[in-house]
Amino acid sequence: MRRFGVERTSGKKVRDVGMRRLRALAVLPLLASLLASCGDDEGSGPRSINWYNFPDDSGALQKAADRCSQASKGRYKIVYNKLPRAADGQRQQMVRRLAAKDDSLDILGLDVTWAPEFAEARWIREWTGRMKQQAIEGTLRVPLQTSTWKNKLYAVPYNTNTQLLWYRTDLVPEPPRTWAEMLDMAARLAEEGKPHYVEVQGAQYEGLTVWFNTLINSAGGSILNATATEPSLGPPAVRAASVMRDLARSPAGDPSLSNQMEDQNRLAMESGSAAFELNYPFVYPSMKANNPKLFKNFRWAPYPRVDAGRPSRPTIGGIDLAVSAYSRRPDLAFEAALCLRNRENQLTAALEGGLPPTLRALYQEDALVKEYPFAADVLAALESASVRPQTPAYQNVSIVVSHTLSPPSGIDPESAVDTMSDQISDALQSKGVIP
Template sequence: MPSRGTPRGRGGRSTAAAVGALVLAAVLALGACGGSGDGAGRGPVRLTWYVYNESSGSFAKAAADCSAASNGRYTIGVNMLPNDSDGQRQQLVRRLAAEDSSMDILALDVTWTAEFAEAGWIVPFPAAEARRLTDGMLPAAVRTGTWENQLHAVPLNTNVQLLWYRKDLVPRPPRTWDEMLADARRLAEQGRPHYVEVQGAQYEGYTVLFNSLVASAGGRILNEDGTQVVLGTPAQRAVEAIRALAHSPAADPSWSNQREDDNRLAFETGSAAFQLNYPFIYPSARQNNPRLAEQIGWAQWPTLVPGQPSHSTIGGYNLAIGAYSPHRAEAAAAIECLTGRDNQIRDAIDGGLPPTIEDLYTDQEFIDGGYPFASAIYTALQNASVRPRTPAYQSVSLQIAHTLSPPSSASLGRLGQLRGAIADALESKGLVP
């Protein structure tokens, strides 16, 4: 595993080549834009990075390290956004709508690329620069930052959920949704911890749950180009799975109010046997409940079709350049550093965030250094589903979370209502504020 002291490029790029490429990119950008700094002799350009408050402090360290590594070209200040994606998007949209020139580097949820690109709030990377910035990255992650065949955002981290379980309670991990509920029911009858912790509040996480269930049943919410509703038999199976959990002993009494961090906390207290969540829960458990952490096992997300792989929804964050930033060349250079190998390793080990650099998933030093579930994450990413790709995604997501909430009320009747609501959302002429 490489040293984390000085951020550098991805595997396969020499330091000299990386520096040369940065210089060339800066010269081209300055020639095209007439300069993007604060002026000669005035010190480094001050960039602002809008990103959520990652709890391990990895992002803040990356900003400091990249500022130092720029040799006085720029400094990166971090503007912390709310931890929930809905709150993050709201703040970004308000500032961008006001043409805020401080919006230099934006951490975007993977579902926002189409919306922000269509609105003209972020700028695409030139083709040659896009190839360099994404060299060696997972193709699935790169696709999340691409719209209309142009890279608009560079993957910072990817993400996908696994099934986390208690090895001291479950002899082998369940492979299907029904097996998971049966195991939970057995544990409940024995008076042992048995809850399945999963996102059920009325927000984006509940939409992700529904999307993962629909995909794992062999279906999708919208067609490939995001223009028509496809919900069919797989969506019915997804609703039935939600109802089965809601009306079983496996359901945490507070499920309808739970988000990812609520699931993490409940699991750490020892009341649950299972958790469907992202890998950030692992370093957290190691810090907060080391004894429990020793009993944590991991497996693929439970499928709805026996014998077929599950399709957990891909997540993560990408870094884009704000359209109103006067420092585009420096922002691009900073993004290359922030998404570099050393920073991705630290984000993964300290924060649990899956890297986008593909060869890390077979890097034994990285795996032994604190990412033992790398192979499981890689497998899940190969089978991952995507959320509907449409500029109207926010409206679609809101309709799903609203119509099927709370989980105990999800029904085939509401699924019929959802079809019409999504169709209306696709006809929306504006963005959800």
């Protein structure tokens, strides 16, 4: 008879039954392990490719992941993993996991300043051969610079970004061509009691470094030398710092300048208190939605020049896609990364996510031009744009710049450039204490 699942028998039969059960129990964990690993075997279904990127509220990135998964015809499935919203949090999470050789990371969405650091640490793979050729074909030249370190391609540009000058035609019928012209226009508007502020990123953060980088490049200089081994700065840096100080001390300077980032600039413009704004294209649909009346007079123009004889060189932003050195499926990861930034997916990211594309041909796409009538101006800005210093020590360099130039109203141009030169030199040599 059986009682409560226990087989009542005697002698040898009891021992045989017990041994069979013990052997069966011992085999179960092994079977479970084998079954779990079968999901990674060839022909057993799509293998997961983990894509880590910034959080996207528009849904454009998830659409790209779904499209590419379907296009692979079952060979892989892209899993879109959202990183923290802040760039520092994104970098911190990836750095920690890569330092631990985490093989669950496949495709990495890198800020445009991270490729040299990640490449030098051997955390990402070089793009070579056919994959490299596909990555660079039709891609804008300046965004490709952000993906390159020591003449090797370590990522593929996914999207880019650049600033334009935004202004109100009811206050200034024609936009200024230079910073000096803009400050003069603002001063006249202030005398007339009209909105006159110039909104720009003056808080002590990455945006302040970007502002300075744009100005120094527009003045014919750069923060680092061509080999990124020592600071360059010099007279162009003094000129750039002077422009920042002059704005902060003029009627054009918003009293909140030293605390303002991109979104505060947008809100100030939408509230009607400003005449000019240096910002990214996201401000256009925002103004259209939030202040339709003011939107009727909201226009754009090229970023102002530092000197009339030199073109402006606004600093680009964006995200580059790299393949982790520890990925278990690098071949599929390279293929998937190319798919994620193909023509269809970049167009969706532009129309639904507001992310300017890195493929030149898309700037003539009717759908993009209709949604963004300033597409040609963005393309022109990208053609002459500048990139932030390409160095593994970029984080430290940026901290030095933003710390030294904050607040803009307190800048002593000559002294500030000397301080930056000394501290950047220390940062590049891993010496000294970062402010």
